[in-house]
Amino acid sequence: MTASTSALLTASGLHKTYGSTPALAGADFVIHPGEVVAVMGPSGSGKSTLLHCLAGIVPPDSGTVHYRGKELSALSDARRSALRRADFGFVFQFGQLVPELTCTENVALPLRLVGVGRKEAESRATRWLERLEIDDVRHHRPGQMSGGQGQRVAIARALVGAPSVIFADEPTGALDSLNGERVMGLLTDAARETRAAVVLVTHESRVAAYSDREVIVRDGRARDMAGAV
Numbered sequence: 001m002t003a004s005t006s007a008l009l010t011a012s013g014l015h016k017t018y019g020s021t022p023a024l025a026g027a028d029f030v031i032h033p034g035e036v037v038a039v040m041g042p043s044g045s046g047k048s049t050l051l052h053c054l055a056g057i058v059p060p061d062s063g064t065v066h067y068r069g070k071e072l073s074a075l076s077d078a079r080r081s082a083l084r085r086a087d088f089g090f091v092f093q094f095g096q097l098v099p100e101l102t103c104t105e106n107v108a109l110p111l112r113l114v115g116v117g118r119k120e121a122e123s124r125a126t127r128w129l130e131r132l133e134i135d136d137v138r139h140h141r142p143g144q145m146s147g148g149q150g151q152r153v154a155i156a157r158a159l160v161g162a163p164s165v166i167f168a169d170e171p172t173g174a175l176d177s178l179n180g181e182r183v184m185g186l187l188t189d190a191a192r193e194t195r196a197a198v199v200l201v202t203h204e205s206r207v208a209a210y211s212d213r214e215v216i217v218r219d220g221r222a223r224d225m226a227g228a229v
């Protein structure tokens, strides 16, 4: 695949095997700035592995991932981690918030990790909690909130550092359909407003309907439904 010059993140020919289990068998993928791409496909087809390779969390056995023209595997572990903290945001199925911290502290955490002072970080966190309509629970800890509120906090945390790419793996998988729709609306509106690209792994076509484009992963290979890959 030839990566278009406007591409933000490009994967080419990714292979990944866990022991004797093949997870990716030559997957290609491309996403442009501000695009929301849904990654769909049967259980075990390699969707999460693709997301982890794109985010530089899991190294592929072969194939390449380029972010803004840089090959991720050519970076040192420290530079890849720094890139993840500065440029990527993550939302998982179960918010994965730090239970001991309040909502504001959880959302401020990515900023604190890149050296932003506490006051400034918490003020930016509060603005995102307001934007996601959950500032009323800002002093609560994750155990004192509903699943939907927790996912909104996770989205605020993913967005607070103004990432270029948000990786969302089944972000509504633990929510009822009404809360799932609400969370998807808030996530995609906020991403479009900030021009963040979103790689959205989901089983549900109702969730994929919030994307600009769908990519189907089957047996470790990705097929773009618009024919772009």
Ligand SMILES: Nc1ncnc2c1ncn2[C@@H]1O[C@H](COP(=O)(O)OP(=O)(O)OP(=O)(O)O)[C@@H](O)[C@H]1O
Binding pocket: 018, 019, 021, 022, 023, 041, 042, 043, 044, 045, 046, 047, 048, 049, 050
């Ligand atoms: N850490 C791991 N160790 C061993 N095998 C793994 C690991 N991660 C994934 N696999 C295997 O790789 C294959 C692809 O898994 P992956 O989680 O990427 O699929 P998926 O499409 O996201 O599945 P699901 O929709 O069920 O979450 C599966 O056969 C899975 O069992």
